[in-house]
Amino acid sequence: MANTLLRQSALRTALRTATPSAVKRAAIASTTFTRSKVTLPDLAYDYGALEPAISGQIMELHHSKHHQTYVTSYNTQIEKLQEAQAKGDIQAQIAIQPLINFHGGGHTNHTLFWENLAPKSQGGGDPPTGALAKSIDSHFGSLDSLKEKVNTALAGIQGSGWTWLVQDTQTGALQIRSYVNQDPVVGQFRPILGIDAWEHAYYLQYQNRKAEYFGAIWDVINWKAAEKRFQ
């Protein structure tokens, strides 16, 4: 009983003596994580709208299950990172980095990917125009040549990864680059267009015929979204 009273008294004293800045810091700390939480983005089209290039079943699983897992896991890892930071535990902070890269990359890559795609009725597959079209012609010869080079890069991925059309932020030049796992396009390069080469992106429909998936996806590429990212 005495101990309980002592604790209650200590708590009252602590609350009474908390400085306004300490209260403010605590309030900021409690809202920071809420604000930094990411959520699964809605698609601008129905799951079945990209058929026959990508089946509705794949789209539903890929978006509502796979992408959702990256979202949930990224939020979990950020929460752990903030706890490690609060404790000043540098080793724990470093140990979390690869998981943030994987799940944060998974979230940002898929968010870009959904924007990259559009049903034919909404312009999917329509070729790029303007400055991006000109830059593609000058770097790769033609759009068809770019598609061939991207498909070759996709076929060369061993295991899981992505191939991206990227823009060098220093020179403005376009490049085709492949990334393993969920490594995101960051730093020197700006993502323009990405294609997911993980088995979960095609296997239910194309099985071992992944080259068919890489060929068909161009029918639902949203070049308008790519043009907006190109600078």
Ligand code: MN3
């Ligand atoms: Mn995927």
